[in-house]
Amino acid sequence: MKRIILLNAIVLFGLNFPLSAQNKLVVHADQGKETISKHIYGHFSEHLGRCIYGGYWVGEDSPIPNTRGIRNDVVKALKDIQIPTLRWPGGCFADEYHWMDGIGPRDQRPKMVNTHWGGVTEDNSFGTHEFLDLCEQLGCEPYISGNLGSGSVEEMSKWVEYITFDGESPMANLRRQNGRDKAWKVRFWGVGNESWGCGGNMTADFYADQYRRYATYCRNYGDNWLYRIACGANTEDYNWTETVMKNVGGRMQGISLHYYTVPRGWDNMGSATQFDEAEYFSTIERTLLMEELLTKHAAIMDKYDPQKGIGLMVDEWGIWTAAEPGTNPAFLYQQNSLRDAILAAINLNLFNAHCDRVKMANIAQTVNVLQAVILTDKEKMLLTPTYWVYYLYKVHQDATLLPLSFNSNKYELNGREMDAVSASASRDASGKIHITLVNIDPNKVQNIETELRGTTVKKVSGKVLTSAKINDYNTFEKPDAVTVTDFKGAKLSGGKLNISLPAKSVVMLEIE
Numbered sequence: 449m450k451r452i453i454l455l456n457a458i459v460l461f462g463l464n465f466p467l468s469a470q471n472k473l474v475v476h477a478d479q480g481k482e483t484i485s486k487h488i489y490g491h492f493s494e495h496l497g498r499c500i501y502g503g504y505w506v507g508e509d510s511p512i513p514n515t516r517g518i519r520n521d522v523v524k525a526l527k528d529i530q531i532p533t534l535r536w537p538g539g540c541f542a543d544e545y546h547w548m549d550g551i552g553p554r555d556q557r558p559k560m561v562n563t564h565w566g567g568v569t570e571d572n573s574f575g576t577h578e579f580l581d582l583c584e585q586l587g588c589e590p591y592i593s594g595n596l597g598s599g600s601v602e603e604m605s606k607w608v609e610y611i612t613f614d615g616e617s618p619m620a621n622l623r624r625q626n627g628r629d630k631a632w633k634v635r636f637w638g639v640g641n642e643s644w645g646c647g648g649n650m651t652a653d654f655y656a657d658q659y660r661r662y663a664t665y666c667r668n669y670g671d672n673w674l675y676r677i678a679c680g681a682n683t684e685d686y687n688w689t690e691t692v693m694k695n696v697g698g699r700m701q702g703i704s705l706h707y708y709t710v711p712r713g714w715d716n717m718g719s720a721t722q723f724d725e726a727e728y729f730s731t732i733e734r735t736l737l738m739e740e741l742l743t744k745h746a747a748i749m750d751k752y753d754p755q756k757g758i759g760l761m762v763d764e765w766g767i768w769t770a771a772e773p774g775t776n777p778a779f780l781y782q783q784n785s786l787r788d789a790i791l792a793a794i795n796l797n798l799f800n801a802h803c804d805r806v807k808m809a810n811i812a813q814t815v816n817v818l819q820a821v822i823l824t825d826k827e828k829m830l831l832t833p834t835y836w837v838y839y840l841y842k843v844h845q846d847a848t849l850l851p852l853s854f855n856s857n858k859y860e861l862n863g864r865e866m867d868a869v870s871a872s873a874s875r876d877a878s879g880k881i882h883i884t885l886v887n888i889d890p891n892k893v894q895n896i897e898t899e900l901r902g903t904t905v906k907k908v909s910g911k912v913l914t915s916a917k918i919n920d921y922n923t924f925e926k927p928d929a930v931t932v933t934d935f936k937g938a939k940l941s942g943g944k945l946n947i948s949l950p951a952k953s954v955v956m957l958e959i960e
């Protein structure tokens with residue numbers, strides 16, 4: 449991979465850009481054919497800890513300002529980052545969720561045990577109607593994960609009918625009886641989650657057969673065309689992708705991929721806020737595995753689907769640390785530091801770069817769980833550093849990816865090295881160019897000489913996210929400790945753009 453990048457650099461930069469040149473960026477503004485799907489900026493929310501309950505749902509009688517039981521502050525914050533998609537109800541929870549328990553009068557809904565996440569009682573007060581109301585309030589597309597692990601084919605089939613059929617039918621009539629006359633539009637439909645693990649511990653062959661059976665009965669009603677998403681691989685399980693691609697093929701529109709960055713590995717996890725530079729470095733190394741995963745899973749998909757009709761949906765990703773001390777470990781509540789924002793920004797740049805195949809990505813999990821963009825404490829709410837990355841990066845949604853030629857300085861520690869800068873660029877519908885840049889190096893400013901080939905730059909402005917320490921984070925007492933400010937480090941000179949990226953920062957530039 450490195451060799452190819454190096455050779456590209458020689459070809460593209462020629463004599464004007466000798467190999468020894470560092471931090472030279474060319475944005476090919478006169479090229480670009482792939483659209484960065486807005487769904488790359490999607491989210492995932494599960495019935496887990498305080499994500500749904502407390503995070504979104506407070507109930508209609510709550511003193512916390514709400515609309516039909518859903519918190520107004522959280523809805524507003526997510527609308528401000530143009531949340532495009534929300535995946536629900538799990539996760540592992542999805543494969544033991546029986547949707548009929550979550551419809552009808554709330555006080556009559558049966559209760560269940562949430563066995564995956566702490567054995568707490570789930571009272572089903574947040575169900576299909578509440579979720580789809582949430583999506584309507586957010587203005588985002590729902591992505592429903594159906595139960596293949598412990599639910600029946602009939603159950604999944606009826607759920608699709610209940611939600612999307614507009615005519616006379618038992619399920620459509622039941623929906624009307626429960627207060628919703630018009631069918632909803634739901635495109636994204638997951639057929640099982642982590643079926644290789646919590647979703648049934650299946651083999652790839654067995655799952656592929658099950659998928660074919662379940663998906664057959666997930667019907668397209670009227671003009672509601674389902675985008676069926678098969679359960680894909682865990683991290684480097686290339687055999688899973690190969691088997692599902694071979695045996696399911698065009699019966700699916702998407703296949704998922706899950707990869708979590710765990711700073712110290714699953715045995716010891718690592719803290720969300722207490723880590724040294726060595727751990728920061730190795731955490732970024734771990735997150736960069738995403739590049740290899742996207743490349744290799746996409747290569748397998750190319751074999752069976754050279755037209756790239758099937759999307760690779762990274763529908764769970766993010767940093768997974770130990771839970772905050774003093775909280776229920778099964779609730780996966782973790783703080784979120786500048787490190788996590790940098791990690792998110794790197795991954796989003798990677799998804800953009802692979803947008804010919806990656807059609808969706810859903811960070812886990814929006815509110816109060818894992819790499820959350822929002823944390824709440826009763827009536828209080830804060831926006832995490834990761835939130836601000838989504839705020840900066842929303843400019844890429846549905847924009848045209850612009851190819852880059854980039855020669856980055858290295859960030860070195862204890863004899864190991866990685867590129868110090870990660871970058872991505874796009875052109876939006878109005879013609880504006882946006883470049884997102886991450887200075888991964890926590891110690892050094894990175895100066896980048898940038899050429900925008902094929903266009904003339906008249907004006908540049910920007911925003912930056914940084915802080916004094918890499919493990920700085922926001923608290924309910926100091927909610928704005930890590931936030932975005934105006935960026936003054938980009939200067940135009942002789943048609944070139946000289947950018948000075950502060951150490952450990954994420955920058956978004958707007959170029960007109």
Ligand code: AHR
Nearest residue numbers: 538539540541641642812
């Ligand atoms: O996001 C937490 C859990 O991680 C999800 O429920 C599951 O799909 C994955 O293992």
